[in-house]
Amino acid sequence: MSVGTISKETQAELDPTGQLNKVVASSLIGTALEYYDFFIFGTASAVVFPRLFFPNLSSLGGILAAYATLSIPFLVRPIGGAVFGHFGDTIGRKKMLIVTLVMMGLSTFGIGLVPAYDTIGFWAPLLVITFRVIQGVALSGEWGGAAIMIVEHSPPQRRGFYSALTQIGNPMALFVSALMFAIIPTASLLNGAWRIPFLLSIVALGIGLYIRTHVQESPIFASLKESGRSSRTPFLDILRRGKRPVLMAAGTRAGEAVLAWIVIAFLLSYATRTLGFSSQTVLYGILTTSGLAMITFPIFGAISDRVGRRAVFLFGAGTTAIFAFPFFWLIDSGSPALFYIAVVFGYAVSVSAMYALEPVFFSEAFDTSVRFSGISTGFNIGGVIGGVTPMIGTSLVALAGGKSWALSIFIMVAGLITVVCVCMISERAGQSLADDVLPAARSD
Numbered sequence: 001m002s003v004g005t006i007s008k009e010t011q012a013e014l015d016p017t018g019q020l021n022k023v024v025a026s027s028l029i030g031t032a033l034e035y036y037d038f039f040i041f042g043t044a045s046a047v048v049f050p051r052l053f054f055p056n057l058s059s060l061g062g063i064l065a066a067y068a069t070l071s072i073p074f075l076v077r078p079i080g081g082a083v084f085g086h087f088g089d090t091i092g093r094k095k096m097l098i099v100t101l102v103m104m105g106l107s108t109f110g111i112g113l114v115p116a117y118d119t120i121g122f123w124a125p126l127l128v129i130t131f132r133v134i135q136g137v138a139l140s141g142e143w144g145g146a147a148i149m150i151v152e153h154s155p156p157q158r159r160g161f162y163s164a165l166t167q168i169g170n171p172m173a174l175f176v177s178a179l180m181f182a183i184i185p186t187a188s189l190l191n192g193a194w195r196i197p198f199l200l201s202i203v204a205l206g207i208g209l210y211i212r213t214h215v216q217e218s219p220i221f222a223s224l225k226e227s228g229r230s231s232r233t234p235f236l237d238i239l240r241r242g243k244r245p246v247l248m249a250a251g252t253r254a255g256e257a258v259l260a261w262i263v264i265a266f267l268l269s270y271a272t273r274t275l276g277f278s279s280q281t282v283l284y285g286i287l288t289t290s291g292l293a294m295i296t297f298p299i300f301g302a303i304s305d306r307v308g309r310r311a312v313f314l315f316g317a318g319t320t321a322i323f324a325f326p327f328f329w330l331i332d333s334g335s336p337a338l339f340y341i342a343v344v345f346g347y348a349v350s351v352s353a354m355y356a357l358e359p360v361f362f363s364e365a366f367d368t369s370v371r372f373s374g375i376s377t378g379f380n381i382g383g384v385i386g387g388v389t390p391m392i393g394t395s396l397v398a399l400a401g402g403k404s405w406a407l408s409i410f411i412m413v414a415g416l417i418t419v420v421c422v423c424m425i426s427e428r429a430g431q432s433l434a435d436d437v438l439p440a441a442r443s444d
Helices: 008-014 016-047 049-053 059-090 093-111 123-153 156-167 169-183 186-193 195-199 201-212 219-226 234-241 243-273 279-307 309-322 324-332 336-355 358-363 368-399 405-422
Strands: none
Touching: 016 093, 016 123, 016 156, 016 169, 016 195, 016 201, 016 243, 049 123, 059 093, 059 123, 059 368, 093 123, 093 195, 093 201, 123 156, 123 219, 123 358, 123 368, 156 169, 156 279, 156 358, 169 195, 169 279, 169 336, 186 195, 195 201, 234 243, 234 368, 243 279, 243 309, 243 336, 243 358, 243 368, 243 405, 279 309, 279 336, 279 358, 309 324, 309 336, 309 358, 309 405, 324 336, 324 405, 358 368, 368 405
């Protein structure tokens, strides 16, 4: 048989490393785009959106309204996760990744075109909220599909390392979004330059779409579907037999989601409005920690392949709880150097040890026939707490008279919840996933 007559599936089997590299690139670029879209909104919510879209509110009211808009997509993500999870487990992982990528890219581009409040009135925030809902639904299916594609393509002994590579899209997006707002003067942002980061997302959309159309379906899922053992009702199967891992996955995200969104979105407002830091100082701190996280993510993933997922995850959750009060002591000192130490340790170490492992740790908790539904539902339910964290944080500071002790308690409790949930998820590092099928989906 000539090379020209070999099917794409056969070529993938003959060159598994090449196909894995494509999957890694596809997941990384797609995830980076998805989170870039989210992070530029989070940064804009703290820097310019209160004045552009909520000008009639007080300073505190404006930032709370902007953060409320930021949280809306997280509230709809569990629904989107269930929908995309269903089709990802019945139709295929690849098709859902293409759909979510297009939805996310176009909605972000759309936000960049929305006129300010002084031009079209209440239609401005209404349009922004509409696009944010679309973003939330898209991201609810994006992360699960990207995570599963890498996990199901990876060799069992290196799943932790390879799956952590897709998570690099998170700090990469954080780095680029912070850089965009750091190099553009605030006055220019208010005069329309804030649109630039949003409009540029269309370029990343084109690149990501090209790569994703050239990636093959997960071999484990393809084999399951060909054998006729795939589930017709994956979400119902989860409700009947897999509720526990969904709830544990959701609870496991508490520490990571709270601390991450404190660093990503809340600190920009808190440090500038309460402590008097310049926005550039805070953004440079975020640039530093996100740059280091691109290194620590794969390191923690590789370590988990050797010592297990649970040990690494517990390290991240434990340090989150222990570091909760010192974190704000360093920040409240007013020293830029101590501020950098706090955000670097908080995000590049504690958050990194948890977030880098979520694709593999959660995927290994579910059978192949319901994996997309399971991790998408659990991940997105857990993500709700992260989405409302900036709003909760702002409210806690206001209630505590500008003090940070309530925030530290909030972070500590979230870290302890993660510790408990991690201990209740089975350790499956290095085990094969090929034969994972729920009894309800198995053929007679």
